[in-house]
Amino acid sequence: MKKVLALALCLMMVGTLASGCGKETTENKGNADNIGITEAPTQEGEVTPDVTEGAKKVEIDTSKTIKIGVLVSDATTPEALAFRSYYTDYIQKQYNVEFVYSDELKDAAGEKSAIDTLVTNNCKAIISFSSFDRPAQIEQCAGAKVYYAVATGTLTQEQYDKYKDNEYYVGAIGPSLEDEYQTGYDMAKRYIDLGNTNYAIFGGAIPYFTDMHIYRAAGMLTAMVEAGGADANYLGATTKEAIVQQIYADSGIQTGNIGSLSIVAYVGGYDMNDAWFAQCAQMAQTKDLQVILAVGNGSDFFGAAIKGADVKIASVDAYASSYGDAMNAGMLDYLAGKFSASIGPVFAAVYSTVNGYPIRTDEGYALALSQGYWIAASSDEFQKYYAVDSSKESPAYTKSALDILVGSDYKTFSDFVSKYSFDEVVQLSK
Amino acid sequence: MKKNRMNIIKRLIGISIIPLGTLWIMLAFCSVRGVILFESEGNYIAFFRAAAAVMLTTFALSINLNSGRFDFSIGSISLLSSVVSATVCMKLGLPVGVMLILSLILGAVLGAVSGIIYVFIQLPPIIVSLGVALLFEGAAFAFTKGYGVSFVTNIELISFPGILNYSLVILIGLVAIIFLFEYTQFGYEYKTLLSGQKVAVNIGIKEKTNAILCYIISGGLMGVVGFITATNTGNIQIALNFGSIGVMFTAFLPMFIGGFIGRFCNEKIGYLLGAVTTAFISLTYARLNVSSSVQQIVTAIILVIFLIYLNNENKLKQLFMFDRKVYADKEQK
Incomplete structure (x- = not known):
């Protein structure tokens, strides 16, 4: 009797183990061809924003x-x-x-x-x-x-x-870094197309070798090289790869001419000390400056310094109400923001x-x-995006x-x- | 008479050698790079702002540090007071002068809170001030829901930066502090406690009341520092996990310089000249676009050299006096 009971228990355990193993296999594969995968249930009247036809x-x-x-x-x-x-x-x-x-x-x-x-x-x-x-x-x-x-x-x-x-x-x-590069490129291109020639760049975390900021800046510089004329180059670099390499080597951006365009000032880092604030004010008040291209937050650091001057600020950040105010007041001109x-x-x-x-x-x-990113180039656009982005219900x-x-x-x-x-x-x- | 004149000359040299020497070195660095240190109004504004903020921070730090109370919370007081005053002024449309007064009062209140906690808990001031710093940073975070305060578009509140305004802050701050510590009963008691706490307490001085008053004055000064920093950019960013502590470190070099200059004049004037010295250095960093890593190294080297000098001053004097004696002996022979 004991033997039968022991055998029965063993069989039960083996059965349990086998079923457990089977379940593990199906769960972990997790692709559309697996057993147990069903079509997405669609109830009548329910909105199903299905992006792929036949999605499983x-x-x-x-x-x-x-x-x-x-x-x-x-x-x-x-x-x-x-x-x-x-x-x-x-x-x-x-x-x-x-x-x-x-x-x-x-x-x-x-x-x-x-x-x-x-x-x-x-x-x-x-x-x-x-x-x-x-x-x-x-x-x-x-x-x-x-x-x-x-x-x-x-x-x-x-x-x-x-x-x-x-x-x-x-x-x-x-x-991706390619997206970051393109974001910087598009930002600079916009102002180049509007006929601006004198730029200042805020390099954010470039001195700390933050990849995304380096690639955004590289995009800006590449756009300038492309628009600066036949011999335009950035410290001898003319391609995206070479410019990225140059920024990494310098851990910053050098001022100077890029063909017919000029980088008249540059500030990097987030030191937030007296010297850094003085550098920021100095950059914003550089003679003949037209546009500040910021790889991060620009209006908060330079907005007060440009008051009364015809200088535009373009930033990369997020959709926050303070940027809406800055855009409405004309202190921020362009925002590439993550939603x-x-x-x-x-x-x-x-x-x-x-x-x-x-x-x-x-x-x-x-x-x-x-x-x-979502790109806002006017206050109206910003408000449209912000309304959706800040909603906690929808x-x-x-x-x-x-x-x-x-x-x-x-x-x-x-x-x-x-x-x-x-x-x-x-x-x-x- | 001759000795008196020599004393005055010696004092004048002692007072001016560090700030003027620093200015001369900074001008030399700039001229080598073809840069003018004070080229535009913006450069003067940056200089006076740095001098005002650093001077007030140095006063605030030294008031308690001289009494052996290391106060890590001064940065958080400046943060929280400016956050609240800016928010109130933005919401009610108040002018920038009101924001200044409000910052000062709030700073004093927060300083009082810090002082009362220290007096009642009776733990070492380093521990208490770290706790208070976290408390105030957290309060600033909660008050703004973490977003900080941005009033960059409020033209009235960002209208403060200017040479005259910063000069007035320096002048009023200096006169007020000298008055409080040199010509009031609180000041006498403070000095008596510095020279010997046990004796001072035995003759009836209330050391706890004096300590709380020190925290209140220190807090008020940091409220004004917060105001100066906030109105500079129109933006206050929230600091967490002791992020506000960095403010106090800006005061160490001017405090040591001020301590040295204080041998030749009032110590508070020494702190002002220490702040002026560091403001020259800050402006040079900005004018020459010196990277932050180089700035930190240079500042650290200056601080270390100065401390080495202060710690070995007697040895240097002995060496110098010995040389003079040997020279005089040779002359006599």
């Missing part, structure tokens, strides 16, 4: 509250606050998730310590806005079996190649992955998707829009992310 998605169990850690190296800029507001004031209310934010991180050691804290706090995934040492973050998360994703940024190609098949690396969604809901898709990817349905490329690699990416992504296939996901212009996003969320 799975239904996932979202009954458990999931803790997601968020690493931030900036907790006080308008951009950072808008992102945080979107997650905590909107996403957290719509989905069964709890966001646990780190303190404002200052270095790679801080990132490591923060990840330890978040893992101890039972976070199942970490979304990172902090970029001091991304490879170390990925490896630490993978070691702790916690999913990791990059928001509003990308890995370098070398880093991506190394970690793309790591199952705990979900991916990165944000402006706060742009971090919605990376949440959807993480949420889907934590629930057992990772969204990977057809080759099974992590996501590496690019998403650019932001740019609503739950119904993000639901398309949760449990979706790669094509659906990438198509969705690629349609990021204001009109496309509004259309998706309708």
